[in-house]
Amino acid sequence: MVSIVESAVIDAPVDEVWRVLRDFNGHLAWHPAIATSRIEDGLPGDAVGAVRCFTLKQGGMLREQLLVLDDRRHELTYCLLEGPLPLFDYVATVRLRPVTDGNATFWQWRSTFRPPLERKDEMVGLVRDGIYRAGFRGLADHLGVRARPALSQGPMMQPSPVSKPATALSSPSVRPLLATSTREAEAIVVERHGGPEVLVAKTIAVPDPGPGEVLLRHTAIGVNFIDVYCRTGYFDLLKPPGIPGMEAAGRIEAVGSGVTALRPGERVGYACPPVGAYATMRVMQPDLVVRLPDTIDDETAAAGLLKGMAASFLLHDVHRVEPGEVVVVHAAAGGVGSLLTQWASALGARVVATVSTDAKAAIPREGGAEVVVVRRREDFVAVVRDLTGGRGASVVFDAIGRDSFHQSIDALAQRGHLVSYGQASGPVGSWDIGAFASKSLRISRPNYGHYTGTPDDLAVQSSRFFSALEKGLVRMATPTRFRLSQAAEAHASLEAGVTTGSLILVP
Amino acid sequence: MSKVYRSAVIDAPAAEVWRVVRDFNALPAWTPFVADSRIEQNQPSDKIGCVRNFRLKDGGQIRERLLALSDYDMSCTYSILESPMGVENYVAILSLTPVTDGNRTFAEWQAEFDAPAGREEALTHEIGTGVFEAGLVALKGRFRR
Numbered sequence: 159m160v161s162i163v164e165s166a167v168i169d170a171p172v173d174e175v176w177r178v179l180r181d182f183n184g185h186l187a188w189h190p191a192i193a194t195s196r197i198e199d200g201l202p203g204d205a206v207g208a209v210r211c212f213t214l215k216q217g218g219m220l221r222e223q224l225l226v227l228d229d230r231r232h233e234l235t236y237c238l239l240e241g242p243l244p245l246f247d248y249v250a251t252v253r254l255r256p257v258t259d260g261n262a263t264f265w266q267w268r269s270t271f272r273p274p275l276e277r278k279d280e281m282v283g284l285v286r287d288g289i290y291r292a293g294f295r296g297l298a299d300h301l302g303v304r305a306r307p308a309l310s311q312g313p314m315m316q317p318s319p320v321s322k323p324a325t326a327l328s329s330p331s332v333r334p335l336l337a338t339s340t341r342e343a344e345a346i347v348v349e350r351h352g353g354p355e356v357l358v359a360k361t362i363a364v365p366d367p368g369p370g371e372v373l374l375r376h377t378a379i380g381v382n383f384i385d386v387y388c389r390t391g392y393f394d395l396l397k398p399p400g401i402p403g404m405e406a407a408g409r410i411e412a413v414g415s416g417v418t419a420l421r422p423g424e425r426v427g428y429a430c431p432p433v434g435a436y437a438t439m440r441v442m443q444p445d446l447v448v449r450l451p452d453t454i455d456d457e458t459a460a461a462g463l464l465k466g467m468a469a470s471f472l473l474h475d476v477h478r479v480e481p482g483e484v485v486v487v488h489a490a491a492g493g494v495g496s497l498l499t500q501w502a503s504a505l506g507a508r509v510v511a512t513v514s515t516d517a518k519a520a521i522p523r524e525g526g527a528e529v530v531v532v533r534r535r536e537d538f539v540a541v542v543r544d545l546t547g548g549r550g551a552s553v554v555f556d557a558i559g560r561d562s563f564h565q566s567i568d569a570l571a572q573r574g575h576l577v578s579y580g581q582a583s584g585p586v587g588s589w590d591i592g593a594f595a596s597k598s599l600r601i602s603r604p605n606y607g608h609y610t611g612t613p614d615d616l617a618v619q620s621s622r623f624f625s626a627l628e629k630g631l632v633r634m635a636t637p638t639r640f641r642l643s644q645a646a647e648a649h650a651s652l653e654a655g656v657t658t659g660s661l662i663l664v665p
Numbered sequence: 666m667s668k669v670y671r672s673a674v675i676d677a678p679a680a681e682v683w684r685v686v687r688d689f690n691a692l693p694a695w696t697p698f699v700a701d702s703r704i705e706q707n708q709p710s711d712k713i714g715c716v717r718n719f720r721l722k723d724g725g726q727i728r729e730r731l732l733a734l735s736d737y738d739m740s741c742t743y744s745i746l747e748s749p750m751g752v753e754n755y756v757a758i759l760s761l762t763p764v765t766d767g768n769r770t771f772a773e774w775q776a777e778f779d780a781p782a783g784r785e786e787a788l789t790h791e792i793g794t795g796v797f798e799a800g801l802v803a804l805k806g807r808f809r810r
Binding site for chain 1: 670671672673674762763764765766767769771773798801802805
């Protein structure tokens with residue numbers, strides 16, 4: 159537990175300083191780090207128990223709850239409920255005392271919290287300089303008085319980036335991979351769980367397709383975040399040594415006995431387990447692959463099948479989006495998010511798209527979103543309320559998870575629908591479903607495998623996606639190409655968050 | 666019950682100011698209104714319960730008992746045993762708090778007491794201005810930098 163105590167003298171009477179500070183929502187007016195702020199549930203800013211939900215100019219949304227407000231002692235105490243930084247058990251107290259000599263105010267701001275050991279200095283510096291010292295100066299400026307001497311400008315909040323959402327997949331067994339046989343293929347093998355460096359190019363033997371199997375020759379291979387999870391061992395879909403990858407396009411090279419639906423030479427694609435796509439060839443179950451229409455090129459299919467089919471069932475089966483509906487799409491510059499934005503807009507919905515940074519705002523804007531909200535500095539709940547005359551959105555597509563779940567519920571209208579299809583920021587935790595009765599909310603937690611798991615489902619979702627591409631309802635940005643042998647580089651780029659759009663490997 | 670409160674900002678680190686004011690026998694050294702002072706029964710001036718017996722420059726004699734001394738909070742609490750002011754149940758606290766902005770000191774001096782009927786206002790003013798304020802102003806002057 160660390161403790162921070164900072165104090166300053168403000169050249170204004172204590173009543174005047176207290177009048178500003180006692181408003182729990184007032185920091186927007188005087189603290190230089192605050193971009194937006196509101197009190198949840200319509201409570202007044204001096205109600206003990208009130209929660210302020212605010213965003214920082216440098217990005218990041220926080221929620222803090224007022225625990226103590228004391229007009230006699232000029233003290234208030236509050237705690238942090240959630241935020242982008244590891245300030246665990248953060249409790250802070252603001253205390254004012256009159257300086258009778260000169261009619262000024264002594265202001266003490268103190269807190270205790272638990273930072274991770276390795277980030278202790280960083281967190282202490284940030285709270286002390288970015289919040290308290292900056293606040294002293296901000297309030298003095300706000301009141302048009304001095305806080306002597308001039309305070310040094312400290313670093314502001316630097317929230318950690320939100321990683322990209324991963325679509326949930328079911329987890330079937332991993333087939334034995336390095337079997338002995340006649341054909342040779344180039345493959346990327348995960349020798350052990352670890353960083354991108356564990357992706358090693360190898361020549362492997364590929365067996366002939368057995369009864370009821372097909373042999374595929376890949377032309378383009380999709381790179382998804384789930385591949386990273388398989389590589390690191392976070393998902394239990396790959397046991398080293400094994401070949402990662404769950405999305406690819408190519409041609410049927412050979413078919414096993416009893417396979418009649420597909421013939422050698424046909425163009426196909428797939429997006430599902432089992433892993434094994436990072437290879438020039440693989441054996442696959444024929445009912446897991448779809449034929450590619452002539453209008454869809456291999457690279458588009460490899461880059462877009464998984465995301466496209468996910469967008470397809472999210473917008474048609476999980477929630478049937480209707481014209482005029484207000485739809486919130488989080489992480490709208492991401493793979494699935496950008497498709498949801500385009501497709502829902504094309505279906506006539508009014509899309510409120512949220513992105514983490516300004517740099518990503520152009521993607522949903524071009525995709526047809528009516529409003530784009532930069533989450534790190536804007537409050538999308540307020541934006542949705544403004545847009546809907548206070549009613550709220552009819553559906554929120556949320557793959558961020560922990561960091562957005564509460565606000566997503568807040569943003570919904572009565573009988574609204576929260577579609578939680580990922581949890582890039584962490585699990586959403588336990589919720590008492592009784593609380594959803596306050597707005598008659600519906601919550602969906604779809605699993606990709608349950609909407610694309612049968613040949614019939616696969617046919618419905620893939621043809622709907624292909625048709626949307628053909629009609630121009632959605633467009634796929636040109637994917638970033640890497641050689642198959644550069645898979646480690648592709649993973650490093652994906653994890654660094656430096657890419658937009660899809661990544662593919664080309665044999 | 667009457668209350669008096671005075672406070673000031675002293676342009677020196679709190680530890681330095683505390684070194685001066687924590688000595689319960691040092692009033693002559695830093696206040697302008699005390700002529701001389703001794704601790705009764707030859708006790709150390711930081712022994713809780715000790716009594717300081719001091720004479721004001723205007724001739725009044727006062728005895729005060731040390732009730733609490735905190736080197737952690739930098740505060741000193743005492744009561745009046747005898748004084749020419751005629752106050753009852755008088756307890757005062759002198760405390761220092763660091764002002765991290767500028768490495769200065771926020772000094773507070775406050776008291777609660779019962780005054781004889783009709784004397785509340787005069788005593789509140791006398792103690793607030795003549796004692797606390799005068800003492801704090803002297804501290805400020807002493808540490809002016």
